[in-house]
Amino acid sequence: GAVVSQHPSWVICKSGTSVKIECRSLDFQATTMFWYRQFPKQSLMLMATSNEGSKATYEQGVEKDKFLINHASLTLSTLTVTSAHPEDSSFYICSAPITLNTEAFFGQGTRLTVV
């Protein structure tokens, strides 16, 4: 079946550095992907919609200059957390829709820890 792969699974970085997270659709093309973040004991919060070949659409309150999204191909979207700070430490998850309604595949998530 269709799979969404996310890399890395976890990363530790120093404050002020940037971190790139990759999200790949392995056996299907995804013109749209979504990025979420999840803090401990909380639900997933949608950050942005990644659109192949065009600019990402960010949800209200999400800084587009801090969370850079690139969707250069039909199978790859990347999220770069720039100038990371400890408060950016979170679980980041990507998804790609399967059907047009509410069915989607999710990546395994990336645990980011900023020290």
Add this chain to the structure above:
Amino acid sequence: LAKTTQPISMDSYEGQEVNITCSHNNIATNDYITWYQQFPSQGPRFIIQGYKTKVTNEVASLFIPADRKSSTLSLPRVSLSDTAVYYCLVGDYNQGGKLIFGQGTELSVKP
């Protein structure tokens, strides 16, 4: 997007049937009801989706009354490995895969 309300947590024992109810009073005509399961430190996994009446697959059943203002996810004979957070989502094809998650229900299955 219709808002959903679920119990924050539920406890159960192995072998029991678990029913998790979700309220979605403002569901629209074109909306589908979808349930996801999430284990700690993993992405959510699609469980089941329905529009009305009853849907059953190898994992669960989904019961939707005629007014569609609520739905119930039924997990038969749960095991310890069913301990997870379960999310109920409502939306239609115009979302293009955009999912808005509510608080979810944390199910704890005990031996």
